[in-house]
Amino acid sequence: MALGCFKPQDPGRRASKDLEKLVGLWMKHYNKAIKILLLGAGESGKTTIIKQMKILHIQGFNASERIEKVREIRANVLEAIVSLIRHMQLFEIPLGDKHNLNSMEYIRTIDLKEEFEYTP
Incomplete structure (x- = not known):
């Protein structure tokens, strides 16, 4: 016999809450990221800057x-x-x-x- 004060656990609702937490974590990281807009004529070095950032701050080549x-x-x-x-x-x-x-x-x-x- 079930007690009236407890609802049965809905697996869909639990999955939804887990996804909301995950999206919240992603948004936290995304909002902390520095975004750069590079504008310039062709051959002005935009791609070179991106490659240099990758070498210095990610895994390199x-x-x-x-x-x-x-x-x-x-x-x-x-x-x-x-x-x-x-x-x-x-x-x-x-x-x-x-x-x-x-x-x-x-x-x-x-x-x-x-x-x-x-x-x-």
Whole structure:
């Protein structure tokens, strides 16, 4: 025989209360989060800032991202070297060490538009 002062437990109501608590916790964390709106023209560095924040404050890069970043860094270094060599010619700046002449000639032949395979 059931007593009149106790209601039978409704499983749906209990699940609803649990969900409300969970949503409340999520909202607490969401409201504490700092939100940033990045505006800027193309190529102004918005994505770079987001990537830097990820590196510094989250987990950094995973293995595949590291491999891709190494490729990007090597491509940037090669592009800078090619630019320096072209400007040396343009401004008639001589090589400091003549032993590097063969390397300089090789770099002049590299087509940066094609995929270049780097050796370690």
